[in-house]
Amino acid sequence: MSNRLNVAPNDLSAFWMPFTSNRQFKKAPRMLVAAKDMYYTSSDGRQVLDGTAGLWCVNAGHCRPKIVEAIAEQAAEMDYAPAFQMGHPKAFELANALVGIAPEGLNHVLFTNSGSESVETALKVALAYHRVRGEGARFRLIGRERGYHGVNFGGISVGGIVTNRKMFGTLLTGVDHMPHTHTPGQNQFTRGERETGGDLATELERIVTLHDASTIAAVIVEPVAGSTGVLIPPRGYLQKLRDITKKHGILLIFDEVITGFGRVGTPFAADYFGVVPDIMVTAKGLTNGTIPMGAVLVTSEIHDAFMQGPEHAIEFMHGYTYSGNPVASAAGLATLETYKDEGLLTRGAELGKYWEDALHSLKGLPHVIDIRNLGLIGAVELEPIAGSPTKRAFSAFIKAFEAGILIRTTGDIIAMSPPLIVEKSHIDILIGKLAEILKTLE
Numbered sequence: 001m002s003n004r005l006n007v008a009p010n011d012l013s014a015f016w017m018p019f020t021s022n023r024q025f026k027k028a029p030r031m032l033v034a035a036k037d038m039y040y041t042s043s044d045g046r047q048v049l050d051g052t053a054g055l056w057c058v059n060a061g062h063c064r065p066k067i068v069e070a071i072a073e074q075a076a077e078m079d080y081a082p083a084f085q086m087g088h089p090k091a092f093e094l095a096n097a098l099v100g101i102a103p104e105g106l107n108h109v110l111f112t113n114s115g116s117e118s119v120e121t122a123l124k125v126a127l128a129y130h131r132v133r134g135e136g137a138r139f140r141l142i143g144r145e146r147g148y149h150g151v152n153f154g155g156i157s158v159g160g161i162v163t164n165r166k167m168f169g170t171l172l173t174g175v176d177h178m179p180h181t182h183t184p185g186q187n188q189f190t191r192g193e194r195e196t197g198g199d200l201a202t203e204l205e206r207i208v209t210l211h212d213a214s215t216i217a218a219v220i221v222e223p224v225a226g227s228t229g230v231l232i233p234p235r236g237y238l239q240k241l242r243d244i245t246k247k248h249g250i251l252l253i254f255d256e257v258i259t260g261f262g263r264v265g266t267p268f269a270a271d272y273f274g275v276v277p278d279i280m281v282t283a284k285g286l287t288n289g290t291i292p293m294g295a296v297l298v299t300s301e302i303h304d305a306f307m308q309g310p311e312h313a314i315e316f317m318h319g320y321t322y323s324g325n326p327v328a329s330a331a332g333l334a335t336l337e338t339y340k341d342e343g344l345l346t347r348g349a350e351l352g353k354y355w356e357d358a359l360h361s362l363k364g365l366p367h368v369i370d371i372r373n374l375g376l377i378g379a380v381e382l383e384p385i386a387g388s389p390t391k392r393a394f395s396a397f398i399k400a401f402e403a404g405i406l407i408r409t410t411g412d413i414i415a416m417s418p419p420l421i422v423e424k425s426h427i428d429i430l431i432g433k434l435a436e437i438l439k440t441l442e
Ligand code: PXG
Pocket: 055, 056, 114, 115, 116, 117, 119, 148, 149, 150, 151, 222, 226, 227, 228, 255, 256, 257, 258, 283, 284, 408, 410
């Protein structure tokens, strides 16, 4: 503990960092060495206000005592138990607790270790579900442009980010994509949901007609697209997707890796929009970012379809060494308790208006071409520098870190999602400093 500050590793080359400009980073590293509640401590000893909940995952704030203790106790009591054909109590307790806060009807849980694995698991459940029911011809998966579903093969196949896909060959076959819902020129500076554009969901009807419903297994969307810059769905859009999928016997998968666990002011975005999917994908906030873990929730209808054949037979040929890992389960239980004790799963609704007003106060500052928000998510889109996309926003990110606030950028969009314990005073600091930075950008 004692010599953690001001000591940076002297050789940074071995670690090939994820989604990072490695050469640039290693010339001028930005290191975090400690964290508590709303703040990180940087390796040069500065306090940095966390405007992003880590990477959208530390919803209860950093190093919360209940979670820290639960992890330490479980690691000492039983570190690991085999995940296949054996059990341990906390995984079952956590599954029950999750079902307890999930939208009505999502009653069974498969555990994973990340959002990417949750996505793969959900897609495999969907394909296998149709097959065990004798509808194995339903092999197609429908995603959406600008969708992010992690980095594994299924996820990049249904995902809609060209740069994440183009290097990797044929991906999954039998995938199609709906158009995204962002229509610049029509919806700039909308507060929350916008009133027009819900009809974009009828694009799904077009795709269903093209391929025939009998070949389509599932549609996967993020209720609010996070990674590609906080794209809020038009009013009525998700309900339309629900209606169309139901009509054609297609499963609807909500990827709530970012939107889950209170981010939009309700436990899940499904609650906010009043639309219940057949499968819900989660990760991140499940353990407050402490121990890698994801969870996929499915309806009884899906679960029960697999529970046939001889009892000694494994019903679903899928699982990870660390599915329901004891330490992760303990972290998950303590996280859900912390959310409950502090009312964090609905705090975004209480603070949402203040957050919205603060964010939209940035309208009119140089280069700001759009501002979007929902619950405690916000995005500020900047006009790209001609010929150098991403440069302007990245420079805002660097300046923000130097000024003591952590923001996140994707393309030329600044995305923010503070821990749900954020106070109005933190919002004032975050937006106040960001305003100053925006005034200084090239
Ligand atoms: N689905 C969604 C909707 C996500 O946002 C994943 C799946 C994959 O989760 P894992 O745990 O495998 O990373 C995500 C992850 C960002 C950012 O700042 C977003 C994510 C991860 C890292 C950074 O946009 N989302």
